[in-house]
Structures are given as structure tokens and as C-alpha cells.
Amino acid sequence: MKEQILELLRQHSDKYMSGEELCKRFAVSRTAIWKHIKDLQEDGYQIEGVRNRGYRLLAVPDLVTGSEIRNGLQTRRFGQYVVDLKNTGSTNVIAAKLADEGEPEGTLVIADQQTGGKGRRGRAWYSPGGTGIWMSLILRPELPMAQAPQLTLVAAVAVSLALTEIVGQKAGIKWPNDILFEDRKVCGILTEMNMESEEINSVIVGIGVNVNQELHDFPLELQDRATSLRMVTGQRLQRAAAAQRILEQFEVLYDLFLREGGFAPIRELWKRQSVTIGKQVVAQTPRGVIKGIAVDIDEMGALVLRDEQGQVQKIYSADILLAPPV
């Protein structure tokens, strides 16, 4: 009922809702209403209570709850069902469990804080409380395995476009799917997939975005390569609003991609948002270091390099260091 009271206050934030009216609507006592209001205030909602007039919502806190994510969200599936957690090990782990249990496409797991946030290649992802978007989305595309790598590119393009819109400045994609502002990482994407024979069973797209950190909030070893939306814009942002833009952009591109022949536009968008293509790169692959100029990505998501001997090489899995154009 607390959430329903919040919804009512949201809808009528231009006026006061009388305690009496709230009592009637929910068929409970004044004291019950008052307790829920007090609860909401403790969550950080600024609710004014004026004798003989009632309650009014003045300001919402920066929370990543289901209520804040769903409020005004312009999607049909993505984020319409939210599992919100104050603190968890890894939202990808929770989402994978829910996917196994049959939760539908679009189910979102979001946490205020992760204690075991996962990055690529077994690395940790620093996910302190109150400052970032740490979320994982369940997808169930009807796609053959061969197209699975394209899905990771769709996610990168969606986040890059959403962050570009929020900040008003290009959020560049660094292959395979880091998002950068001014050569510093603002977002990482970890895609985990479950395949059965030649078909995709479920995909978990984990998205971590640094939102309200300041430089000194990052561990020392990250301070020369991490950034946040706040550091780029100079302003605090509501995390839920940023998460909404990402979900909305992602759903649009995902639906476009699933319609036949959708990969060509995604690939073009990826290249346009990329800060990798055209750069001299050093690729640390499991089979050694390859240097060259990044010239393209192929349909499998591989980075295409022209190496120092003029040979074309495809990189499927690597850590990439970028250098300025030669």
C-alpha cells in the first residue's frame, strides 16, 4: 500500500491529498496512512503534511527502486517488472537465477549496491551504494547462436546513445563494449548467455553506469581511467531517470534488431558511436599481442585490424589499448 500511496501523491503533486481521502481510498485508519507517509519520508521522499489540507509530494530522492524505475517509463517490456535490491552480490547472478526459473523478457534486477559486481574476464566491477546504476536485464530473443555476438553490440549501442542523450556529449564505444567519456570509462556491459543447441535460451545484459561519483569516490587505481555522469556534466542526476533512458533506448534498438535484417543499422550505429575505429590499437589476445589500426567490426562482433605488415586480422577476444591516430 505504501507504493500505491506514493503513486497517488505523484499523480497529484500539484495539490494536497487529504488524509481523509487517502483513508477512504485504501479503507484504512488515519494512523495507518500516517505510518506509510512516515515510512516514505524515511526513504527520502519529501512529503509535506499540512493540517486541514493533507499531504503533498515535494521532491523524490535518488532511489533505484521499482517504483522510481517504472514511474513514467516509456517501454512495453523492459523494466516493467523490477526486482529491486538494497544490496546484493551481483545483479547478473540474481537475474540468471530468475531467468532459469522462467521469468520473462524485460525483467530487470537493480541494486543500490553490489558487493560482488562482475566485470569482463572475471574482474570485479566497483559498485558502491547510492552512486551508480547496477542493473541486469533478462532477454529471450528468438535468435540462432550465430547471431548472439550481435546482441552484445546492440546493448553497447543502446547504452551509448542513451548516455549521449543524457549528457549532451558523445559517449564513445570502446570495443567490445565499454562506454567512455573523454577516454575514461563511465559504463561497462557484461553479457551472459545461455544457449541450448543452436538457439539462445536466455541472455542477461548487465549494465553498470557510474552516475554520481566524484573523482575521489573511486579507488586510487581507477582514478586515472574512470569517470561518472556527474564528473562529465558537473551535476547530480537521478539514477532512475538515467536507467529509464537506457531501458527505453535499448528496447527500441532490440526490437529493430529482431525484425529481419536489423543488424545492418546496428552495425552502422556501432561504428558511428565507436571511438575504436580508425585508431591505432594494441590488442592483448589470449594468443599474444596484436598491434594495428582498427578498421571495422564484422557481423560476429569481431574487431577487424590492419596490422603493421598490412595484414587484416580479426580479434574476437582481447583487451584493447587505444592510441591516437597515426
Place this chain on the structure above:
Amino acid sequence: MKEQILELLRQHSDKYMSGEELCKRFAVSRTAIWKHIKDLQEDGYQIEGVRNRGYRLLAVPDLVTGSEIRNGLQTRRFGQYVVDLKNTGSTNVIAAKLADEGEPEGTLVIADQQTGGKGRRGRAWYSPGGTGIWMSLILRPELPMAQAPQLTLVAAVAVSLALTEIVGQKAGIKWPNDILFEDRKVCGILTEMNMESEEINSVIVGIGVNVNQELHDFPLELQDRATSLRMVTGQRLQRAAAAQRILEQFEVLYDLFLREGGFAPIRELWKRQSVTIGKQVVAQTPRGVIKGIAVDIDEMGALVLRDEQGQVQKIYSADILLAPPV
């Protein structure tokens, strides 16, 4: 200790092992030894016990236990660690759990009977007790996601070659990975993969082989399209021995494949073992029916068809009906 006694009897099956010697080796009483021998006899091992001479192993039953799988197995990793189960829902499900818990490459889960055996596309796989090989192998290849579909082809080629060797007659591959004798299915392969970002985390290769069934052992609806090794050869076979040939062949091809550039020979072998290439086929895909002549498979495991208009079509996911060449 029961298994160690069995190993000793195996090694000395040309002579009698005295009870006294067995007592000494394991530092237990005669009664303890006798109890284990009785246990083994109840499992089906024919062990002769002669007063004043000792015990001798005369014949082994058709069991798919760790002991029978490992005995004489010519592999380095595949099947060297075995989880054997009398009866389970699905060996793929158990293997997936073990993979999540970190069990290494080559770990084998094998069951005498499956009550929830899984086939492709959510179908059931009929897995009665005492008659077939129902097993799942954990793999952890260092491979980019783009090469994952090739792995499924490696499994199909390995099983096809092993069964060809066992039966002395070509076991044909029907795309994507059914194995047929005389147009009847003797084996199905269900590959499940877990990917993290652009890399494979773990692969479960589930292999189901009909070994000792007779026609009337199959449910009515399968009788016109299923077969068993026994039906083809006219002989009962030891399931563990057949499983060993599969594991040995699979390890050889898998290692070949993982060495750089290993896919070209696999693809050639696949085509040579195929009963799909050159045939008129009807492909029931998620996007409708496509008819044509199967002309190739590509690097992604897609079946390449030339349709009735002469157009080349790639099939990533479908059920295939074969027709004789036109």
C-alpha cells in the same frame, strides 16, 4: 574399497586372487572382503569363489559406472572424472550444476536411466534404464563466442566417427547434429553453453545413444524413425565400451580443433560424414518453410541451401526433413 577390489580382480583376471591376499592389501577381515565380493556379484559381476584358491573375475555386466568407463579409457581428460547415477532427471542439468560449481573440463555425468532426458527445442529424449548411453561432458574451451557453433559440429563428427568404428558402417550426420543409421536416429546431441561477454564459460555436451534396445522397446511413435546399435549390428554391446570410443574420439578431435586453424579439417569431416549435403531438404525454420538442396555448411554451422529459385539461403535453426537426391 569395493571399487579397488574390482580393479585388482580386473588386473588379475587370468588367475585367482586369494582372500588372504585381499585381506592383507586392504587390511580388513575376510568377512569384509566377502561382503564386497557379494556386493559386486549383486551388481552383476560374475566372480567365481573357489575354496583354497580365491576369487576370479569371469565376466563384467553392462554397467555405465565410473569404474567401467575409466577401465582402459585412452584419454587424458575426457571421462577421467565420472559422476555416475543410477537414475536422474537429466544428465545435462546435473553437469550444468557441476560446471557452475567449477568442476573441470572432461568431467562426465552418466546415468543408467533418465526420467527427464532433454532433446533439442524443449523436446523429450527417451532414456530407459539399462539400454543406452545417457551422458554429459563438461568442456571449458578458450574460444571466442563466434566459434561456439563450430564446437557443436566437433561433437557431431566425433560421435559419428566413433559409432562408425563401433558398427563398421557409416553413421551419418543429419544437420545439425543427429546421428543416423539407415535414416533412423541412433543418437542425439544437445549442446548447452554458458557465455560471458564474448567468451565461452562452459559447455555441456549431452550425448544420448540407443545401444541395446530392440524395436519393440521404443515407444510406438518412435518405431519408424529410431534405431539402436544392437538393431544395426544384431549384437548386444557393452555400453561402457561404446562410451569410451566416443570419449576417445571426441578428445582427439576437440584437441585438434582447439589448436589454431583446427576448424577446416572438422568441417571437411563433417561434410564427409553428413547425410544432409547433396540432399533435397525441407527446413522448418522459425520464419517458415524453406525447400532446397543442401550444398554446404558454413563456419557458423549454418546449413547452406540452394532454394527452388536458385537462391542461396543460410539456415541457422530448423528441423530438417531429408528427401532422396533429385
